[in-house]
Amino acid sequence: MHDLIIRNAQIVDGTGSPAQSGDVAIDDGKITKLGSGLGRGGEEINADGLTLAPGIIDLHTHYDAQLTWDASASPSTGLGVTTTLIGNCGFTIAPCKPEHRDLTLRNLTHVEGMSLDALRTGVDWDFESYPEYLELLERRGMVPNVASYCGHSSLRMWVLGEEASTRAATPDEVAQMKSILVEALSVGAVGFATSTLEQHNGENGVPMPSRLADEHEMFE
Incomplete structure (x- = not known):
């Protein structure tokens, strides 16, 4: 007997093969068999009329703020997304000092x-540092798997303050940003994200902080 059998599903296996009708057996949290005549399951789900497919990995999202009040990352999870990557373009909310929120x-x-109203109402600011932000997400219990970049604009704002959108960083400031980034990577950040696109402007058309980074800052 299998732990779980999902019956009568339209199975899309992710290989590019045509969908096929059949059953899926799961044991110890892993798929063990596909097809028909799989025997009985301790639990059985009738998926007649439904499609069964691998979870979608969404590699470019901006759920950084929303996840602090909506652990389900709606509407993505309702559309089949099981892993979401946040922090893209370097536009994150951590690290963030209270005066920069x-x-x-x-x-x-x-x-x-x-929506500014939604952000001001919804964001749970029970963090300042990047590690504290990840701890907040962990406490809230995310529905999808969440992978997070450490964002360049947030690093610049933390170190340079409001000057982050007006000038290049000094060598000492670059060193401070590197130290924060290393800490973020050590606690679970999957990488570093930035943007130099001219279209990426914030309040009053001022460039997002990462756009002010010079070559030394980018490659140091």
């Missing part, structure tokens, strides 16, 4: 078209 949100409304 509202500017960070106002920038997001411009560069990503988010």
